[in-house]
Amino acid sequence: MTNRRTKVTTIALGLACAPFLCCWIIIASCCCPRRLRPHGESGDKRRFEKRQTMAPRPLPVRPPERALTLRRRNEEAENEAKPQKPRGVVRDQSTSRLMQLPLELRQMIYRAALGDSVMHMVLKKHKLGHQRCKASTIAECSEQYSFFSPDNVWSPLGEPLDDPPATDGNILPLLLTCRQMQVPTTRRQLNSTNNARYSESIDYLYSTNTFSFSDLDCLRYFSATILPQRWSLVQNLDIEWCISWPIYDPLAQALLISRPALYPPHDEATWEGTWHIISNMSSLKWLRVRLMYFDGFRDPGCEEKLLAPMRQVALPKTFNVHLNWSGEEIEDAPFRAFRPGTRESLFPDEDWV
Template sequence: MANRRTKATTIALGLACAPFLCCWIIIASCCCPRRLHPHGESGEKRRFEKRQTMAPRPLPVRPPERALTMRRRTAEPESEVQPQTPRGVTRNQSASRLMQLPLELRQIIYRAAIGDSVMHMVTKKYKLGHQRCKAPTIAECPEQYSFFSPDNVWSPLGEPLDNPPATDGDILPLLLTCRQIYSESIEYLYSTNTFSFSDLDCLRYFSSTILPHRWSLVQNIDIEWCISWPIYDPLAQALLISRPALYPPHDEATWEGTWRIIGQMPSLKWLRVRLMYFDGFRDSACEEKLLAPLRQVTLPRTFTVHLNWAGEEIEGAPFRAIRPGTRESLFPDEEWA
């Protein structure tokens, strides 16, 4: 008799809970159907691990005697102690017609050759690359300039991944001509160009694969980033089956770490961020958490954040938020006046 009552109770509870369970499955499958697949997280995990194996390695510490940049001349007398076996030899370049020009003219040539452009930074296998934008200004640069494969390997639009065109071939030859040209021109590469990123990992790799004093020269940064659901949405993350909810670089830790790097850039003067989210945030508190790391960046004179979703006006921030339908979004060219 007791067993019959237990079975009846179990059946009654099952019938009562069945509608709620069905509703949860329907809502979860509509929001993120791939999350409900039994092996949905394995694909994301494999892509993350493959990205890690192809990631560029941080720049090793270079001994002082192997520095490519020539030391600046000072009024102090040279030391009488000379190294017995110098690691590098700097030859006299006075016969070069370029070196016969005054330094001021050479600097103008260097800047015209490798500066004042938009450099689209891309992640390739085990290294970074760049492609100089063909648009006259970054304001005229077309959207979706390039795309990445699931493994974060760059490929231009319309080109196969197996044979992408070469990158970074228009700047390095000049820098590698000789040590004097490298020393006189290298600062223009970092201080006058605008570096554009469409991947957070690419920006982080760039900051760790160049010398710190070169990174400190960067003044202009442009970021375009597609936000992945359900970032900064604890309720949605709690309903997901997969753990973790997001893999780097789409997770909160990578997002916050990226802005710590940007916040420590000493020479940053211009910063534009374009954020895209499929349907905006259901809760304004989630948006506040997303934009909170940006509030620590206070140095740039021009700091704009373009959001592709509607929302309330953001007050007390060091940046100017531009949403769809605002005057700034209708007349974007005024930003570059």
């Protein structure tokens, strides 16, 4: 008797809930058919795990001194009396035609060879790479990231991922040619490996170029795999990010069967960590962010949660954010927002670099 009552109750509940479930499926299929796909399917997990195995190795907490890096002048007096391990031989380059030029001319050569370009940063197998944009400015760049694999790892069309072509932009050969980019003034400086300076050219690579990212992990790896003092030289950033549903939508995430709802780098933690890194950049002067979301945020509260980490950044003189969905005007923000159909979007007056 008890089993019969339980079955009757279950059937009654099913009949009562069926209309609501059918209505939800119909509305979802009409308004947002792409959302019916289980977002946390095994394919997302496999892509995340593969990216983890291919991630570049970050620098240690206290990175060792590199053989190609020369000391600053203010470090000479501090380390003169301390025994130091040899860091390579600094040879006399006074006979070099380049070193015989005045410093101002050498700096112009370094900047022309290494700087004033757009560098599209890409994630490769166990390391990062970059492609030097053929356009002279980021405004003229029409770069399409069609050469990425489904894991968003750089792989040129028709080329196997295990043997991709070089992506150094013909920049590294100049930097690897010689450690000594400034002629020593005394014989004592020439013979000592501890009294040399940083090269004259390396700073132009980071301070004058615009670094473009279409992957949040790539930006995070870049900041973690170069020396902190060089990361602090970066002045221009361009970020393009395709937002994945259901980011910052707790109701939608609760309805999903999969856990987690989003895998890095498409989750909230990666997004917030990226802006924590950007907010601590001491030399940032120009920043452009392009955010793409296939149907936008229906809840203004979710959009505000997405934009909240960006409000930590207050240093850049030019900070523009392009949103591909409509919405209300954003007030009290350190950035200028551009939305479709607005005057700012139709007639932007950005300061391009």
